[in-house]
Amino acid sequence: GSKNAETQAPDTKTEAGTTSGTTANETTAKEDTATNLKGSISMVGSTSMEKFATALSEVFMEKYPSVTVQAEFVGSGAGIEAVTNGSADIGNSSRNLKDEEKAKGVAENIVAIDGIAVVSDPANTVDNLTKDQLINIYNGTTTNWKELGGADQPIVVIGREAGSGTRTAFEELLKLEDACKYSNELDSTGAVMAKAASTPGSIGYVSLDVLDDTVKTMKLESVEPTPENIKAGSYFLSRPFVMATKGEISEQSDLVKALFDYIYSDEGKDLVKAVGLIPAN
Amino acid sequence: MTNDIVIPVQKESAVTHSIYNQKNRISDSFLTFLIYLCASISIMVLVGIMGYVFVRGIPEISLEFLTTVPSTIKGTFGIVGNIVNTLYVVVITLLIATPLGVGAAIYLNEYAKGGKAVRIIEFTTETLAGIPSIIFGLFGYVFFGNTLGLGYSILTGALTLSIMVLPLITRTTQEALKTVPESYRSGALGIGATKWYMIRTILLPSAMPGIVTGIILAIGRIVGESAALLFTAGSGYLLPKDFFGKIFESGGTLTIQLYLCMQKAKYGQAFGIAVVLLVIVLAINGLAKFLSHKFNTEVKES
Amino acid sequence: MNTNTVKITTNHLNLYYGTNHALKDVSLNLFTNKITAFIGPSGCGKSTYLKTLNRMNDLVPSVKIEGEVLLDEENIYDPRVDTTLLRKKIGMVFQQPNPFPMSIYDNVAYGPRIHGIKNKSELDDIVERSLKGAALWDEVSDRLKKSALGLSGGQQQRLCIARALAVEPEVLLMDEPTSALDPISTLKIEDLMDELKEKYTVAIVTHNMQQATRIADNTAFFLVGEVVEYAPTTELFTAPKDKRTEDYITGRFG
Amino acid sequence: MNTNTVKITTNHLNLYYGTNHALKDVSLNLFTNKITAFIGPSGCGKSTYLKTLNRMNDLVPSVKIEGEVLLDEENIYDPRVDTTLLRKKIGMVFQQPNPFPMSIYDNVAYGPRIHGIKNKSELDDIVERSLKGAALWDEVSDRLKKSALGLSGGQQQRLCIARALAVEPEVLLMDEPTSALDPISTLKIEDLMDELKEKYTVAIVTHNMQQATRIADNTAFFLVGEVVEYAPTTELFTAPKDKRTEDYITGRFG
Amino acid sequence: MRPKSYSIFGGHGSKSGVEHAAEVIFTVCGFFAVLAVASITLYMIISGTPALFKVGILDILFGTIWMPAAATPSFGILYVILTSIIGTALAILIGVPIGVMTAVFLAEVAPERLTNIVRPAVELLAGIPSVIYGLLGILILNPLMYKIELKIFAGSTTHQFTGGANLISAVLVLALMILPTVINISESALRAVPQHLRSASLALGATKIQTIFSAVLPAAKSGIITAIVLGTGRAIGEAMAISLVSGSSVNMPLPFNSVRFLTTAIVSEMSYSAGLHKQVLFTIGLVLFAFIMLINITLNNLLKKGEESHDK
Ligand SMILES: Nc1ncnc2c1ncn2[C@@H]1O[C@H](COP(=O)(O)OP(=O)(O)OP(=O)(O)O)[C@@H](O)[C@H]1O
Numbered sequence A: 001g002s003k004n005a006e007t008q009a010p011d012t013k014t015e016a017g018t019t020s021g022t023t024a025n026e027t028t029a030k031e032d033t034a035t036n037l038k039g040s041i042s043m044v045g046s047t048s049m050e051k052f053a054t055a056l057s058e059v060f061m062e063k064y065p066s067v068t069v070q071a072e073f074v075g076s077g078a079g080i081e082a083v084t085n086g087s088a089d090i091g092n093s094s095r096n097l098k099d100e101e102k103a104k105g106v107a108e109n110i111v112a113i114d115g116i117a118v119v120s121d122p123a124n125t126v127d128n129l130t131k132d133q134l135i136n137i138y139n140g141t142t143t144n145w146k147e148l149g150g151a152d153q154p155i156v157v158i159g160r161e162a163g164s165g166t167r168t169a170f171e172e173l174l175k176l177e178d179a180c181k182y183s184n185e186l187d188s189t190g191a192v193m194a195k196a197a198s199t200p201g202s203i204g205y206v207s208l209d210v211l212d213d214t215v216k217t218m219k220l221e222s223v224e225p226t227p228e229n230i231k232a233g234s235y236f237l238s239r240p241f242v243m244a245t246k247g248e249i250s251e252q253s254d255l256v257k258a259l260f261d262y263i264y265s266d267e268g269k270d271l272v273k274a275v276g277l278i279p280a281n
Numbered sequence B: 001m002t003n004d005i006v007i008p009v010q011k012e013s014a015v016t017h018s019i020y021n022q023k024n025r026i027s028d029s030f031l032t033f034l035i036y037l038c039a040s041i042s043i044m045v046l047v048g049i050m051g052y053v054f055v056r057g058i059p060e061i062s063l064e065f066l067t068t069v070p071s072t073i074k075g076t077f078g079i080v081g082n083i084v085n086t087l088y089v090v091v092i093t094l095l096i097a098t099p100l101g102v103g104a105a106i107y108l109n110e111y112a113k114g115g116k117a118v119r120i121i122e123f124t125t126e127t128l129a130g131i132p133s134i135i136f137g138l139f140g141y142v143f144f145g146n147t148l149g150l151g152y153s154i155l156t157g158a159l160t161l162s163i164m165v166l167p168l169i170t171r172t173t174q175e176a177l178k179t180v181p182e183s184y185r186s187g188a189l190g191i192g193a194t195k196w197y198m199i200r201t202i203l204l205p206s207a208m209p210g211i212v213t214g215i216i217l218a219i220g221r222i223v224g225e226s227a228a229l230l231f232t233a234g235s236g237y238l239l240p241k242d243f244f245g246k247i248f249e250s251g252g253t254l255t256i257q258l259y260l261c262m263q264k265a266k267y268g269q270a271f272g273i274a275v276v277l278l279v280i281v282l283a284i285n286g287l288a289k290f291l292s293h294k295f296n297t298e299v300k301e302s
Numbered sequence C, D: 001m002n003t004n005t006v007k008i009t010t011n012h013l014n015l016y017y018g019t020n021h022a023l024k025d026v027s028l029n030l031f032t033n034k035i036t037a038f039i040g041p042s043g044c045g046k047s048t049y050l051k052t053l054n055r056m057n058d059l060v061p062s063v064k065i066e067g068e069v070l071l072d073e074e075n076i077y078d079p080r081v082d083t084t085l086l087r088k089k090i091g092m093v094f095q096q097p098n099p100f101p102m103s104i105y106d107n108v109a110y111g112p113r114i115h116g117i118k119n120k121s122e123l124d125d126i127v128e129r130s131l132k133g134a135a136l137w138d139e140v141s142d143r144l145k146k147s148a149l150g151l152s153g154g155q156q157q158r159l160c161i162a163r164a165l166a167v168e169p170e171v172l173l174m175d176e177p178t179s180a181l182d183p184i185s186t187l188k189i190e191d192l193m194d195e196l197k198e199k200y201t202v203a204i205v206t207h208n209m210q211q212a213t214r215i216a217d218n219t220a221f222f223l224v225g226e227v228v229e230y231a232p233t234t235e236l237f238t239a240p241k242d243k244r245t246e247d248y249i250t251g252r253f254g
Numbered sequence E: 001m002r003p004k005s006y007s008i009f010g011g012h013g014s015k016s017g018v019e020h021a022a023e024v025i026f027t028v029c030g031f032f033a034v035l036a037v038a039s040i041t042l043y044m045i046i047s048g049t050p051a052l053f054k055v056g057i058l059d060i061l062f063g064t065i066w067m068p069a070a071a072t073p074s075f076g077i078l079y080v081i082l083t084s085i086i087g088t089a090l091a092i093l094i095g096v097p098i099g100v101m102t103a104v105f106l107a108e109v110a111p112e113r114l115t116n117i118v119r120p121a122v123e124l125l126a127g128i129p130s131v132i133y134g135l136l137g138i139l140i141l142n143p144l145m146y147k148i149e150l151k152i153f154a155g156s157t158t159h160q161f162t163g164g165a166n167l168i169s170a171v172l173v174l175a176l177m178i179l180p181t182v183i184n185i186s187e188s189a190l191r192a193v194p195q196h197l198r199s200a201s202l203a204l205g206a207t208k209i210q211t212i213f214s215a216v217l218p219a220a221k222s223g224i225i226t227a228i229v230l231g232t233g234r235a236i237g238e239a240m241a242i243s244l245v246s247g248s249s250v251n252m253p254l255p256f257n258s259v260r261f262l263t264t265a266i267v268s269e270m271s272y273s274a275g276l277h278k279q280v281l282f283t284i285g286l287v288l289f290a291f292i293m294l295i296n297i298t299l300n301n302l303l304k305k306g307e308e309s310h311d312k
């Protein structure tokens, strides 16, 4: 139901929507709404979520041909700001919302979980790290791979820039906030990959879905970073992908509601898996 | 040699002061060496970079790459939408910035009566040249996107970039105008040409090479820009549905797509895009030069 | 001299290039249908004076001008004056030939085109007539479309004369128009001036006193920015009133 | 004429600007310690010939040169020739004054500095001497540090002469060096040339036949790229062998 | 007196409408640049000053610890400022001479055929996105630097190894990135020098090289200064590329340290930041802006002084 009908008015860009708010069993009503839904949804936010967001919008637009989903990628912070001030319907964030952001009435809708993998250069002989070893590397206690049983070469510690969703999650999970001693703070996942691949003795962290064989992927506590292991909880580095809305989903326009309905449907979960992420809940 | 037959050298002075005595001037050799050294550094770096980009990029290019838009479902990748957006952004930006920049230069050089005003404008233009592009991006987003309500659109991007490349065009044009000999001006004015007529028929053609330099550098800035465009033109990658409507829609240029590829560590695609970008730049530069030639009244012969 | 119609009057003209006082209290009249010559040593202000008559000095940034110049009794330094119109009426040939970097044809057609003549055959006509007037037609008629910058020094000088003629000004100011010319071309240009004065007012700067005596009705002698003497030519050369004039014209000066 | 030492010999020189045959089979000798004058109608190739003597025509892209020019019996178009040395020996004053956009002082000191003179007082000396030689010192001594572009036409011309003198060349080529000068300055420059020929070889282009008769030892008459007649000056002017020469010097030509 | 219609007085619009329109349009264009700078300045001041007071001017400008996202954030940017100053200055010192000399080569020395190949290539260089420069830096330059770094600091326990991402790399990439601007503008300035000046110099017995350095370069001075100023602007404003090759950690600007520039600080954190952190980033923008103005004033004073002295 729409309890706060007045709050949704300024946000919505729907030109014509279904008048009946049938959200309960959309799976059956899908075919009807597909012909009825019209308008556009704007998403703004994290670049890390680009793959997921473009896939989602592509599939959704195929399903509802009269709907346009426009996604922009300017960063988590900017996305949340956009949804806060109403210039976007959805703010994509690759980190949890901060309390002050929630206080402004923005709802945190986790749509997927992204694993964070620890990578190193391909020639590295170390292939497993314990949580403590990882912490010691990043806080500057361990500075040479030989202390970890590897070759005698300095560790080049690579991280992401302050404020990055990946970094925030990584540091939170390892309780390393403000304690990391990075020698490289790169501002894109691709740059971390390139740097790790080309620098002997490097170590860095990236999203699960970009892994390839130009780098060596570390096991943590002897666990491989796979979706299954993350789902099972045995791999401990992961972070949420959030699609923030102003107010709860139920307060949104029919279009936005339909989008979330889709994401949480089985079809949506398949899509999430297809782009290398883990479906939420 | 014809002078073999001529009298043997008789005067002493003729020997010592012979014009055949190629004297080696050390400072000359040093400076020549320096010129060649710097030029070869530049050229080697240039060739190296281009070579690297081409070697890594060309294998990525296929018909699909050039003629489709990305699709995550099908798992395919193509950049035709971005190519179109790039052309939109370049053309619109130049349409806005060139008249403004050239006009400003003409004002500064031909109309403003020297003094403070000119110096202030020159100074501000130069300041504009040093502002990082992200500031332009944020400003453009706030001003054109929000205040003027243009949102994420090609127009917002083009307006923002216009301000960004304005200094390049203004200052290079101004320098070009400064080098036009004063005698051309007095010649034209002296037979009763109005100022604007003189500017149109004498100054602009003479200054054309300089203006083109500015435009070409501006084109480089436009196509190479990512930060400012991400916040203003957005990252849409679909083909336009109608020609003019697209101007008000989000559209990511090739560089934006390249930037997003970098995020996903898709270097192959990134280099592929870079190659396409270079080809496009080459084409636009060529076109700019061609058009400028049409303007140039100078008789090119003898 | 005073039976003539005055075309241009200069009253107490002073001109400064920065601190350099280049014209000192110059008062002169130019008469309709007469040729006035300006003579004097190099650097004495002849070119400067000529340029004040059609306000070409406006282009020099550091220049400061006092006094009054009247064309047909209108002050040309009045703020309301349209300098374009003024310069259409008062044409000028500069001391240093300054052809535009265009073809010979376009150089001559430049002026007429400004004033709205578009018709090809009319333009052809004007170009031919002007080049003939400047005694250049024979030498360049087969290369009208070639760049004017490939002309010899004297040819460039005549081209600039042709360019000024094409506009048909009321007053023609010529700064040493024959300095780079051989005697024959010079005579042709002098004949031209003689013809021109039927319709126009002509002023020339020359270093050649024979030339002044041959063609000028009146002559002014300049010295370090001052007009020392201004009189009908024959009078000035045969019975100069000022000792300095006499010294100069007899070559005893300096 | 043949009792003199030959400084420069030209043998069967032909020069083309593209398809324009500007010099036709020119053969001439210039003699040490003599002044040679070149006369002829505008556009006949005088400047072109002068420029071939120190290879300034090399700079025109479309130019093609055939034949031989010998300086002290060395072919200046030999590939081994150091054009820099050549041009230091053969100085040139161009038809159109071309001062550098620098101060007057720097303009004159340019050449000496190039050739390694750094010493301030020595330079001051050269500058003063050269400017005095070119009869310009009095007018500019108080503004040596001002831009040379603010000089009058005749002053610029004299500046360019001073600039060439400062290098002390063996041969001095002057293209109408007094065209923009008043009679007095002209006389001073002519005196200078007379002095110069004691030490150097001088060649000048002039349109002023009186000037040629006053100063030149030998005179060559050019016509459409050809040397019609070359003879001792008095001979050429009093008893020309060629009908065309006679026509020209008596003003009956064309 | 002639009929009134011949009067030289402009009167009713004989200074034609076109002429007036042209003047007005050009004036508007001229002041547009001022308007643009003014509004951007205003925008920066409005967004950048609040943090100055919230954090404290001294704490920001002279603090050395940058921990914007920490629980107790610290916003010191002294090292970042120093890095920008030193890095930009070095890049200019390397890039400008190479650029100007290359321009001389193209305009005066090189055979026309070579110029016709090289010039478009230089122009292309201007169009390569900075991300690509950054990527090339990571893939090619940094590994090279790392080899040197490993040699120099072998066995050091205090040095933090950066994998070659350091001040030197950043300076080299910056120097490279300003080349197209410097080369192109200088070259067109050199080409605009009238031929007769070269003739005059050569005729005095100057060699080609002497002519270039004593006559042509001084005559093209104004254009070359513009090239330097615009190149400097490019160097100061560039962020994307150097953020990748410089390591981007906040450190003292020593050659082999990972360092962060002002622009990098803004670009890499702006999109994720929020709240006070974001405001501080705008403050950095403001600092950068002041920095640009300062450099411009200095350059103008240094380079343009000589120019006016002989022009009366
Ligand atoms: N750079 C050039 N390109 C093409 N033609 C040229 C060039 N310079 C001169 N000419 C032509 O060559 C011929 C001879 O020119 P030159 O300058 O030698 O004449 P000149 O005798 O010096 O004449 P003047 O007395 O007018 O200076 C002329 O017809 C001229 O138009």
Ligand SMILES: Nc1ncnc2c1ncn2[C@@H]1O[C@H](COP(=O)(O)OP(=O)(O)OP(=O)(O)O)[C@@H](O)[C@H]1O
Binding pocket: C017, C020, C022, C041, C042, C043, C044, C045, C046, C047, C048, C049, C060, C095, D149, D150, D151, D152, D153, D154, D155, D180, D181, D182
């Ligand atoms: N643009 C200028 N800036 C400064 N001084 C100038 C400028 N033009 C001319 N002068 C000076 O003003 C004086 C008069 O110059 P003007 O050109 O009128 O002389 P002129 O009589 O034409 O001489 P010439 O016969 O040599 O051409 C000279 O001393 C000259 O140096």
Ligand SMILES: [Mg+2]
Binding pocket: C046, C047, C048, C095, C175, D152, D153, D154
């Ligand atoms: Mg004069």
Ligand SMILES: [Mg+2]
Binding pocket: C152, C153, C154, D046, D047, D048, D095, D175
């Ligand atoms: Mg000549």
